[in-house]
Amino acid sequence: MKNIRSGNSKFIKDLNQALILNIVRNQDPISRSEIAKMIKLSPAAVSNLTDKLIKEGYIREKGPGSSEAGRKPILLELNPKARFVVGIDLERVNTVKAAITDLRANIICKKKHFLKDTDFSTVVDSIVDIVHELVDASGLKIEKIMGIGIGTPGLLDHHKGKVIYSTYLHWRNVPLSALIEQELDIPVIIDTDTNAPALAEQKYGAGKEAKDLIYITVGPGLGAGIIIDGQIYHGIDGTAGEFGHTIIDPDGPLCSCGNRGCLETMVAEASIIKRTTEGIRKGKVSLISKLAQNQEGLITPKIIYEAALKKDKFAVEVIRETGYYLGLGLVSLVNLLNPEVIVIGGDISQVADILLEPVREVVVSRALSVPAQRVRIVASHFGKDAGVIGAATLVLENIFQIPEVNLSSVR
Numbered sequence: 001m002k003n004i005r006s007g008n009s010k011f012i013k014d015l016n017q018a019l020i021l022n023i024v025r026n027q028d029p030i031s032r033s034e035i036a037k038m039i040k041l042s043p044a045a046v047s048n049l050t051d052k053l054i055k056e057g058y059i060r061e062k063g064p065g066s067s068e069a070g071r072k073p074i075l076l077e078l079n080p081k082a083r084f085v086v087g088i089d090l091e092r093v094n095t096v097k098a099a100i101t102d103l104r105a106n107i108i109c110k111k112k113h114f115l116k117d118t119d120f121s122t123v124v125d126s127i128v129d130i131v132h133e134l135v136d137a138s139g140l141k142i143e144k145i146m147g148i149g150i151g152t153p154g155l156l157d158h159h160k161g162k163v164i165y166s167t168y169l170h171w172r173n174v175p176l177s178a179l180i181e182q183e184l185d186i187p188v189i190i191d192t193d194t195n196a197p198a199l200a201e202q203k204y205g206a207g208k209e210a211k212d213l214i215y216i217t218v219g220p221g222l223g224a225g226i227i228i229d230g231q232i233y234h235g236i237d238g239t240a241g242e243f244g245h246t247i248i249d250p251d252g253p254l255c256s257c258g259n260r261g262c263l264e265t266m267v268a269e270a271s272i273i274k275r276t277t278e279g280i281r282k283g284k285v286s287l288i289s290k291l292a293q294n295q296e297g298l299i300t301p302k303i304i305y306e307a308a309l310k311k312d313k314f315a316v317e318v319i320r321e322t323g324y325y326l327g328l329g330l331v332s333l334v335n336l337l338n339p340e341v342i343v344i345g346g347d348i349s350q351v352a353d354i355l356l357e358p359v360r361e362v363v364v365s366r367a368l369s370v371p372a373q374r375v376r377i378v379a380s381h382f383g384k385d386a387g388v389i390g391a392a393t394l395v396l397e398n399i400f401q402i403p404e405v406n407l408s409s410v411r
């Protein structure tokens with residue numbers, strides 16, 4: 001990826017300023033003297049640096065805090081509207097979703113495009129257009145946009161901003177970041193459509209108190225985004241998180257990967273639809289039939305979730321069964337990684353109240369007791385916005401990244 005926009009780049013990347021900006025961002029409101037104590041700089045040096053940050057608009061004075069004796073110190077806080085970022089979610093259903101967020105990942109404005117195809121030139125054009133539309137709609141100057149994050153399905157080289165292979169988009173070796181940077185002259189960061197929301201949930205959402213979190217997305221596929229110690233775990237080739245291809249039953253249904261009985265074949269949307277249609281064929285009476293106009297081909301996950309939310313007995317049974325299989329898969333993850341939080345995302349999170357009960361039952365009864373008692377299994381905090389907020393979070397984490405140096409050598 002390019003350096004963050006020139007003018008901002010040198011400024012933000014300065015080590016002490018980056019440290020101070022991070023302290024203010026994570027612990028505001030905070031006084032200059034508290035910052036000085038934390039980073040062992042003189043109060044004068046801290047004032048000098050905070051003055052620069054105030055001048056650039058990143059932080060601001062909040063008014064006096066409390067003090068036992070003497071003059072009350074002026075407190076500093078992050079100005080979340082100092083700059084903005086764009087988050088783009090390339091969904092698996094020919095849709096580009098995009099949002100502008102502030103520096104705390106709050107959505108300012110969002111838009112959606114439907115694509116006629118997923119040819120990379122169509123997708124790049126759509127992204128360029130949607131960024132301009134967002135900037136126009138928000139009334140912001142494009143110079144205020146510090147970067148664009150993109151969450152995309154597929155195998156990626158996130159360092160090079162390249163989609164190596166994506167079955168959903170039918171892409172091979174597409175230099176996505178470079179193509180968009182050429183058009184917009186704004187730095188671009190990409191990651192997968194499961195890693196990006198995982199990061200957002202850990203930084204700002206359902207797991208913001210946790211350092212280790214797993215985000216599970218149930219949709220056309222079944223994937224996991226793994227956050228360890230606040231960082232995305234990619235694995236050596238970037239393929240980490242292919243949770244859906246955990247084999248549960250070697251004689252089970254054939255999976256897209258060529259194996260049999262992968263968890264995905266029992267939990268992802270195709271399986272939910274299959275179990276539903278089979279049940280109805282066997283004579284189950286359900287609201288689903290009515291919602292699908294008695295046509296098997298019209299049964300969608302959306303309809304099944306809608307019926308379940310209306311307490312349709314069979315729809316609830318299908319969701320609970322899905323939860324049972326998902327729980328079996330999660331037992332291995334809980335035993336393997338001892339996560340603090342598991343967040344369930346994707347469209348299925350709208351029926352989380354029904355789904356999560358059997359999931360938790362299976363995990364508590366089958367996983368080892370210490371990690372099973374520890375883990376919180378919850379629904380996505382961001383729901384349908386998890387993808388765009390996740391993509392924006394990729395950029396925010398980069399902006400606020402502290403340069404990698406040995407801190408003891410510079411103090």
Ligand SMILES: [Zn+2]
Pocket residue numbers: 244245246255256257258259262264
């Ligand atoms: Zn598989």
